[in-house]
Amino acid sequence: MKRRAFIQKTALSAFAAALGTEIVFGANLLKGYTPLGLQDPDPFELFKKNKDMVVLNDRPWNIEARAHLLDEKITSNANMFIRNNGLIPQEIDVANWTLTIDGESVKNSKTYSLEELKTKFKQYTYQLTLECGGNGRSEFDPPAKGNQWTVGAVHCAQWTGVRLRDVLEDAGIASDAVYIGYHAADVHLSGDPTKEPISRGCPMSKALQEETLLAFKLNGQDIPVAHGYPLRLVAGGWPASVSGKWIERISIRNIVHDGAKMTGTAYRVPCKPVAPGAKVADADMCIIESMPVKSLITYPKSGAVLKKGRKLNIRGHAWAGELEVAKMEYSIDFGSTWKSCELSKPANRLAWQHFTASIDFPEVGYYEVWARATDSQGKAQPMVLPGWNPKGYLNNACHRIAIKVQ
Amino acid sequence: MNGPEAFKDQVKQLYRALTGLLIAFVMVIGLVMAYVNDPSIFDSKDDSWVAVPEEDPDLIVDGIHQRTGLIEAEGLMAVVSNCTSCHSAKLITQNRMNAERWNTTIAWMQETQNLWDLGDQQEVIVNYLVTNYPPKAKGRRMALTDIQWYELEEE
Incomplete structure (x- = not known):
């Protein structure tokens, strides 16, 4: 220095x-x-x-979990990935923290203290799956720019808060409302106070869903600072960047929100499929909405060695953005044959589901257990990389673990 | 002035010039040594700078710049000083791009992230990146690597 x-x-x-x-x-x-x-x-x-x-x-x-760390049914803070775009706010004054609802399409701009939010509106608790849009980016070829997430940028924790819908309706939503956009207290990496590190949002239809919360509790406790204390927008099933942290203001927009990381190539994929490495004009990039079907084997940890004749009990989670997972299968022969897993119902809409299976291995040797989820519309996870895109989003290829039978 | 006088004078002039050069040289060496020994020696008192005790901020061990984890090679310091002010070097080393895409990324950082004009350093930086962190072919799916084998205990 x-x-x-x-x-x-x-x-x-x-x-x-x-x-x-x-x-x-x-x-x-x-x-x-x-x-x-x-x-x-x-x-x-x-x-x-x-x-x-x-x-x-x-x-x-930016910190990610590993598959075996996500074995809990409800992810605890210790195992939740952190994806920050800017710097965590240094001083958080909870007593004077306010949330303002404004924008072109608000009927009456209103400001609420945290206490008002907590007392004025009914509170709800949901388990919500949040996955980073770039989870799995490390596998893309040619490589995509950004943090090279492997499999661990996903969690499903229990969030408690008020419905965004109730707060927006209290302020009043004009008939021309299209989108909401959040504004938060985090600091741009350059330190420039006139720049926001990230200011994303979602269409009104997502903002008005029952499960879309303005949360102040995570797993029954105050939200940890790195995850958005004291107020976080939580929109399960969509890229986790929609779930803004340290929220101070939400604008009801009469256009698609144009805040930082809403435009250009950020959190967008080509509207039409492109060849790997292709150049795509900004105008041909579309905003990611619901995340695709995906699953993770969380037990055992990859690399398990077991004796011949022993059954292997596997377990994990599966999720499908806005949809439910309808079918869960595993393969020990690189996708040649598939067998069914037991699959639970979600605790609530947008929560991940749990699966188990008991596997017999016919012979000693090297195996990979592959997991494949299929959503309620019949879409399954691909065994190889899905469509290449410039920023490396939405890799939902089958998760694999290595097993040796002796 | 005749011959010997002029010669003497020239010798004197040369002697003075050489002495002057020597003194200047010794001073420069002294300044360099002082700086190397204590880089803060030329600082004026400036309270906006927090004094942080540091060893050698640019220590290199086994070809790795210790503070950033970057590979020691031509252009290293240009990368350290221009590319690690706002974000971690980890963001650089994670990424693999060709020159064209690095240049596009730099332009994006200049447009949206307050990155300054890199001038003639841009070429040095991009050359460093594509040479030391080249893209690796991964195909449609890589084999599982770095498997840490362990005996699975009975549940």
Whole structure:
């Protein structure tokens, strides 16, 4: 840091040049910027995360679970992935925290304190599946830009809050309302206070669903700071980026919300299928809505070695965005044959479902157990990568674990 | 002035010039040594900068820049200083792109993320990235790798 300060002294820049060190366009560097790696806290301690979670990025924080960490029916905070686009708000003043409903299509712009939200509106609790739109991005070829999530950017926790619908209706929704867009307290990576790191939303139809919450509790406790304390929008089954954290304002829009990461290529896929590596114009990219059918084997952890003759009991979860999972199967011969799993009903709409199966292996050797879910409209997970897209979203290819029988 | 006098004078002038150069050289070396020894030596008091005790911020061990995890190669410091101010180096090392896509990404960062004009450093940076972090072919599905085998206990 001091070195950077030194380099910024223009009078001495020639001296620095003579030393052959880095010359930045120093005037553009932010004052007070703290270099990485010097003051980094232990993220596992800081966010109370399981030590087996994987840190993909530390500025902004992006941390993913591994399949076996997601074995719980209701994901606990310790195993919930973190996907942040900006910096976590530093000072959260709960006593003075307010939520404002505004926008072109609000009848009466209104501001509520947290206390008002909690007392004025009925509270509901749902288990809601939130999966990052980019979960599975690491498998795309050619590689897609962004955090290289493998399988662990998904969770299904229990959220408690008020229905967004009740709050929007209290303020009044004009007849030309199209979309809602959230605004939050997180800070742009550049530190620029005029920029929002992310400001996404959803069409009115999703905003008005019973399960779309303004939540203040996660698994019965205050929402942890990294997950949006004190107020989070939760829209299960859609890319988790719709579920904005640290919410301060929701605008009822008369156009499709055009906030940060709503436009361009962010959280969009080609409207029509393209070849791997193709260039796609922004105008040909469509916003992702419901996430596709997917499943995860959460027990055993990949790499299990067992004795011949022993049955292997597997279990996991399956989810299908707005839809329900209708069928769950597994294969131990790379998709040549499939057998059924026991599949539970969801605890509520948009909650993931649990599956189990008991597997016999015919011979010693190397096996992979593949899991395949089929949604209520007959769409199943592909065994290879689904359609390539520039940003690497929506990889719902079958999950696989390795097994050795001796 | 005749011959020997002029010669003496020239010698004197040369001597002065050489002495001057030597003094300047010693001073530069001194400054360099002082800087290397303590990079903060040229700082003026500036309260907007927080003093952080640091060893060598650009320590390299086994070809890896320790502070960022980036590979030591031509262009490393251009990448460190321009690309790790806002985001972690982990975002760089995770990604694999060709020059065209890196240039597009840089343009996107300039349009939306307040990245500054990189000038002639852009080519250095992109060359570093495509050389040290080239795309890997993965096909439609990779074989499972890095399997950690363990004996499954009875439930």
